[in-house]
Amino acid sequence: MFERLVSYLDSVRSRDPAPRSRWEILLYPGVIALGLHKVAHWLFEAKLFFFARLINHFSRFLTAIDIHPGAKIGKNFFIDHGFTVIGETAEIGDNVTIYQCVTLGGTNPTNGEGGKRHPTLRDNVIVGSGAQVIGPITVGERSRIGANAVVTDDVPEGATMVGLKARSTLVPAEEWMKEFIPYGTPCDDPCAEGVNGDCVEKLQRDVARLQEQIDALKKQGEVSVGPDLFSDRKSGTKS
Known part of the structure; x- marks a missing residue:
């Protein structure tokens, strides 16, 4: 367990140059929220819904991050800063990074049944600050959601989504092959020709x-x- 914790803290450090030590990372709101979510999710799976919600509300009060106890989260998930909302049926793969003020929101079912109504994020996805990913859609592996983008349709593997409503852009291979792009947005705007x-x-x-x-x-x-x-x-x- 200790080795898994160290590996997780090192994965966060590889994406954020600010911390000077692993101890500092332990104070990050996203790290605290993820730890409390693991407890809440265990209670939720055991059908102890009240206690799961209690942990969820305490976590939200402490970190300004609201992760529903039912959300399924993979390894090395990192929320950089707070004010993020993740819905009940959201599914998040490994090595996913989310920045502040992101919503993984759900649609309002018309048939009165809950079902799958929140997004699925595959491995190595990056979601920029302020982005809204809505509905039971799938965001493909290594995709990037740019800051303030609104995504309501499936995202192809390796695509970069920008704008309102978000549109897919083609990025150079050297950008796509990077292991990590801060905020999920290339510094050279791939849409600069049209925007300018x-x-x-x-x-x-x-x-x-x-x-x-x-x-x-x-x-x-x-x-x-x-x-x-x-x-x-x-x-x-x-x-």
């Missing part, structure tokens, strides 16, 4: 070039066209 308007500017240049070619053909008398294709009909000026 480069695609729009390129389209505008293409349109201007086409208009120039049409003007040249009109002067040569090779084509007969009406008003400029890219003119503003109301003002009569070119856009």
Whole structure:
């Protein structure tokens, strides 16, 4: 048991450069919340629901992290900072990292039955701060959920999800192969081209070039066209 604890603390240290010793990691809210959840989950499995909830409420008061006693959590799970909510039917694989203010939330069943209504996170998933992962979806192995993303559909293995509603992006192989990416978000924005308007500017240049070619053909008398294709009909000026 001691060896497993040391291995877990070392796994946390490999993802967070701040602690100076293993003793310091033992004071982390996420580590305390996970330890108390193990007790609450054992009580929940034994159908001692009241006592499981009691431990859960004490843990939430102490750490600002709410993990339902029914949630299933794998090895080396790390919550970096607090204010995180994990629902009853959530399933979390090994070596998963979650940052602050994340919700693994459930959908409201319309048939009156609980069932599976919270996400499943496969091994080595990273969820950035403020992300909302909602519903009985599966987040594939080594996937990254960017900060403040809202995810309501299955996430392919190795994908990086960004935005509201989250969209999948392609990242360079050297980024994908990294064992760990802080906050699940590459420093070089894989969507920078679209976000910065480069695609729009390129389209505008293409349109201007086409208009120039049409003007040249009109002067040569090779084509007969009406008003400029890219003119503003109301003002009569070119856009």
